[in-house]
Amino acid sequence: MSNDISTYDGQPSSDERIMAMLMYLLSFITTIIAPLIIWVIKKDESKFINFHGKQYFNFVISYFIYGIVAYILTIxxxxxxxxxxxxxxxxxxxIVAAVKAYNGEMYVIPLTIRFIK
Structure with a gap:
């Protein structure tokens, strides 16, 4: 499945929207574990959840790299x-991604590098 926004043509169900939103909200409690569990279990069932799972993990990887660079630049x-x-x-x-997911929108988090396509 492609990570391209244009590939998703359906309207997500209420359950899909809630699960996608939970990936983002549960990241405040467990950065990787809860979103990973939701994504792995639901990615084959829903293109919408798969899209948001990829967006979230691309975000985590990108911002981890940005954090390391910023830490090095403290010198x-x-x-x-x-x-x-x-x-x-x-x-x-x-927070914006969680709201967009709950509204059924395909949201690409700014400044995110696409590692997972």
Whole structure:
């Protein structure tokens, strides 16, 4: 299945929307475990959940890399500004993604590198 937004042509069911939203919201409690369990169990049943699972894990990998770079840049004092910026952005983007998923929208999180296609 492609990660392209245009490949999903149906309207997600209420259960699909709730499960996609839960992937994002449960990430505040368990960053990887809960979203991974939902995605692995439901990805073959729903293109919508599969799309949001890929988006979430691309987000996690991307922002982990950005965090490492920002941490390294603390040597040059730039990282002290970047770390809180990435933290706040990640919180905002997860909340927005959860709302969009609940509304049945295909949302691509900004600044995310597509590792999982």
């Amino acid at each position: 040059a004092l730039i990282g002290f500004a970047l770390i809180p910026i990435f933290f706040v952005l990640s919180l905002i983007f997860i």
